Amino acid sequence: MTMNYIEFIETSVFARQRETLLTEDEYRAFQEMLIINPLEGDLIQGTGGCRKVRFAPASHCKGKSGGIRSIYYFQK
Numbered sequence: 001m002t003m004n005y006i007e008f009i010e011t012s013v014f015a016r017q018r019e020t021l022l023t024e025d026e027y028r029a030f031q032e033m034l035i036i037n038p039l040e041g042d043l044i045q046g047t048g049g050c051r052k053v054r055f056a057p058a059s060h061c062k063g064k065s066g067g068i069r070s071i072y073y074f075q076k
Contacts (some may be wrong), residue, residue: 006035006074014070021068026057030070038074049073 008031010018018027033055036038041053051074056067 006038021056023059026059029057030055030068034072034074041070041072043072047073049075 021031034053039051041051044050044052050071052069052071054067054069
């Protein structure tokens, strides 16, 4: 049986900002969103596959300007 998994590797900048912007539950929800649909974000041209995604947990819902944005890379 083949097991597929996703590994999240964070930059130090992301890790610091995540601690101040997201609760642990919100961070898990963000990861779950990417696990369910790893191609969620908009493809950034010229990056070799990086994507930009917006995540709006309930504590950040202030219209379109609310939430956080993250750039990530997904490799099959």
